[in-house]
Amino acid sequence: MAAALYVVATPIGNLDDISSRAVAVLRGVHLVAAEDTRRTGRLLERLGVATRLSALHEHNEAERVAALLDRITAGESVALVSDAGTPLVSDPGYRLVAAARERGLAVVAVPGCCAAIAALSVAGLPTDRFRFEGFLPARAAARRERLKALRHEPDTQVFYEAVHRIGETLADLAEIFGAERRAFLARELTKLHETTYGGSLAAVRSALVADPAGDRGEFTIVVAGAEEVPAGQLEIERVVAVLAAELPPSQAATLAARLTGVPRREAYRLASRHAPTDDG
Numbered sequence: 001m002a003a004a005l006y007v008v009a010t011p012i013g014n015l016d017d018i019s020s021r022a023v024a025v026l027r028g029v030h031l032v033a034a035e036d037t038r039r040t041g042r043l044l045e046r047l048g049v050a051t052r053l054s055a056l057h058e059h060n061e062a063e064r065v066a067a068l069l070d071r072i073t074a075g076e077s078v079a080l081v082s083d084a085g086t087p088l089v090s091d092p093g094y095r096l097v098a099a100a101r102e103r104g105l106a107v108v109a110v111p112g113c114c115a116a117i118a119a120l121s122v123a124g125l126p127t128d129r130f131r132f133e134g135f136l137p138a139r140a141a142a143r144r145e146r147l148k149a150l151r152h153e154p155d156t157q158v159f160y161e162a163v164h165r166i167g168e169t170l171a172d173l174a175e176i177f178g179a180e181r182r183a184f185l186a187r188e189l190t191k192l193h194e195t196t197y198g199g200s201l202a203a204v205r206s207a208l209v210a211d212p213a214g215d216r217g218e219f220t221i222v223v224a225g226a227e228e229v230p231a232g233q234l235e236i237e238r239v240v241a242v243l244a245a246e247l248p249p250s251q252a253a254t255l256a257a258r259l260t261g262v263p264r265r266e267a268y269r270l271a272s273r274h275a276p277t278d279d280g
């Protein structure tokens with residue numbers, strides 16, 4: 001196999017989703033750099049591949065890069081895999097690929113599964129333009145800030161979320177993007193208990209709560225982009241946000257109504273969305 005870094009996608013659940021080219025590359029390379037060698041070891045065993053494994057995860061990536069690239073420079077071939085799906089997509093590998101490109105080494109894509117693309121392909125939401133957001137910040141205040149910054153984004157948005165935060169994140173999405181915004185939630189794609197929930201953010205949230213298995217598994221959220229917002233409305237929201245950051249919602253609403261001419265009740269609704277949270 002030609003000396004290169006091969007970036008190889010692996011399944012996100014169903015093992016049959018690995019491509020025959022990916023198996024051939026994993027078998028043919030000198031070394032497989034894996035996020036979790038035990039997990040990839042099990043995959044390679046099922047595929048009948050005996051290639052040597054080496055750990056490359058977020059904690060050792062910086063120090064392992066030079067040694068791996070030296071091997072490729074010396075004529076060896078290395079495959080990079082993550083625990084599931086496409087490396088570098090909310091997974092380690094960015095430093096290695098960037099450094100390989102900087103050294104002028106060959107970097108070869110062996111594409112395949114990606115939960116974001118799989119979810120998008122079945123969501124029934126616009127796909128002509130989309131934005132991959134990956135994981136939102138874990139802390140509630142930072143997550144809500146990020147969502148506020150995204151709420152007028154016109155493109156479809158794709159999020160990854162961990163099971164223990166999926167409820168809170170859907171609640172924040174419904175509150176900040178609006179409960180009626182169209183959304184799609186994919187749970188356990190390609191696996192035995194694959195389930196999808198579609199409709200408004202409110203409906204998706206209720207369906208997940210009602211599902212007895214909804215507290216388990218891996219989740220990808222797809223949310224429709226915002227309707228075009230008139231420029232004047234954005235300015236009103238900016239004024240309200242500045243005031244609400246400093247004042248209680250009722251005072252912020254009174255001042256915002258006076259400054260912008262928007263009805264006080266509307267100003268209050270906007271100001272309440274910006275009220276500071278306890279967790280700062």
Ligand code: SAM
Nearest residue numbers: 012085086090114115160161188189218219220
């Ligand atoms: N590199 C992977 C890819 O290409 O999709 C993503 C890795 S990221 C660490 C793991 C997250 O992807 C999970 O927390 C979940 O949000 C999403 N995910 C992975 N497998 C999934 C599946 N089978 N169904 C739904 N979402 C999945």
